[in-house]
Amino acid sequence: MRKIIGFITVFLILTGCQEKDQEAPVLLLNKSRVQIALNTSFDYLQYVEKAYDRQDGDVTDHISYNEIDTSSVGKKTVHYKVTDQAGNQSQKDLIVDVVEYVGDLINPITAQxxxxxxxxxxxxxxxxxxxxxxxxxxxxxxxxxxxxxxxxxxxxxxxxxxxxxxxxxxxxxxxxxxxxxxxxxxxxxxxxxxxxxxxxxxxxxxxxxxxxxxxxxxxxxxxxxxxxxxxxxxxxxxxxxxxxxxxxxxxxxxxxxxxxxxxxxxxxxxxxxxxxxxxxxxxxxxxxxxxxxxxxx
Ligand SMILES: [Zn+2]
CATH class of the missing domain: 3.30.1380.10 (Muramoyl-pentapeptide Carboxypeptidase; domain 2)
Known part of the structure; x- marks a missing residue:
């Protein structure tokens, strides 16, 4: 009998452990660096390839990020973060060059x-x-x-x-x-x-x-x-x-x-x-x- 109780206890501990989500969600971007024109709006989620958690499924809605200033030329960074229900977090950075275009060409004089x-x-x-x-x-x-x-x-x-x-x-x-x-x-x-x-x-x-x-x-x-x-x-x-x-x-x-x-x-x-x-x-x-x-x- 004691053996059986011991077995059940171990079983509960094990299954209990399995239920606790310790795995961070997968966060993938489709680019590591992009260029956008000065004074244009930036579509942040366009560069998210995948935000997925094994327990929670699609976690795109839970992505947070800082907004960048596109009214000045320069090299900026967007830090993306996503957290699952259990609090596990993943982060990815995207470098954004805000540049001036002359036609389709980047103006190198102002580019950083x-x-x-x-x-x-x-x-x-x-x-x-x-x-x-x-x-x-x-x-x-x-x-x-x-x-x-x-x-x-x-x-x-x-x-x-x-x-x-x-x-x-x-x-x-x-x-x-x-x-x-x-x-x-x-x-x-x-x-x-x-x-x-x-x-x-x-x-x-x-x-x-x-x-x-x-x-x-x-x-x-x-x-x-x-x-x-x-x-x-x-x-x-x-x-x-x-x-x-x-x-x-x-x-x-x-x-x-x-x-x-x-x-x-x-x-x-x-x-x-x-x-x-x-x-x-x-x-x-x-x-x-x-x-x-x-x-x-
Ligand atoms: Zn040449």
Whole structure:
């Protein structure tokens, strides 16, 4: 009899324990960083992928968050929190860049950029919101195969193979522009602003220290030596098609695709290829995503 009572007691304790919910709800966001235009309203729940608790089910209604000020430009953070009935809590952060847009392009002059910590890494993300540290320069630049433009060693090895593969198929290919000194990029920018105005510069020039050309990992290429060599015509050329179909096999991506302007913050550039290594390039190619989407969802 004592044995039976003991058994029942243990049973009750065990089942009692099981009923107490000690598991925090699952809170998933579909992005880790987003950009929104200055003075627009922000839809907070749009970025919640899932808020679910094993005991309570869907807990989306229990999500709380701080509101961000979208009336000033800058990098803001939304802290999402969700609590289940038993008091278990989960949290997730979303970085929100409130930016000024000029057309579809982010205005880099007012944008608050992060300084990147890994400029030596071939997979580094540099754009209008991610800036190369002041004074950083690559230390392994070398001339490309057909002129005195330069790339970093690893990127250049890959580019040489890509270049030779194009040639072997009878495709015309000319290097136009590779590495750019930070001072040169600054000069381009300043001149453009001075001569044509800010709007023009935003449209046609990269902001100093936020240009991939300063990484020594990208190159502008053309199919022709005549006329406007870097135009959308590159896309329709044999070279443009070869970039689309084969560049990733050599570790390059088409960095600024036509349908991703709002995401990259840059206009369509069918001539600009960026080295990220074969593994990452293959992933981005297969999933049809940009570097921004890879890092920030
Ligand atoms: Zn370029």
């Amino acid at each position: 950029a992060d300084i990147v910590e890994n400029p030596d890494d071939v997979t580094v993300l540099v754009n209008k919101l991610h800036e190369i540290p002041k004074g950083w320069k690559p230390d392994d630049l070398e001339d490309v195969i057909d002129c005195h433009q330069q790339l970093r060693h690893e990127a250049n090895e890959a580019y040489t193979k890509f270049y030779q593969a194009a040639k072997a198929k009878g495709i015309a290919i000319y290097t136009i522009s590779g590495y750019r000194e930070p001072e040169t990029q600054q000069l381009y920018w300043d001149n453009s602003v001075k001569v044509f105005g800010e709007e023009h510069a935003i449209q046609y020039n990269a902001y100093p220290r936020r240009s991939e050309h300063e990484l020594g990992l990208c190159v502008d290429i053309s199919y022709t030596t005549e006329g406007d060599r870097l135009s959308e015509k590159v896309a329709d050329s044999a070279l443009g098609k070869f970039i689309e179909s084969d560049a990733y096999k050599y570790g390059f991506i088409l960095r600024y695709p036509q349908d991703k302007v709002r995401i990259t913050g840059y206009s369509y550039e069918p001539w600009h290829i960026r080295y990220v290594g074969v593994d990452l390039a293959t992933k981005l190619h297969n999933e049809n995503i940009t570097l921004e989407e890879y890092y920030e969802g």
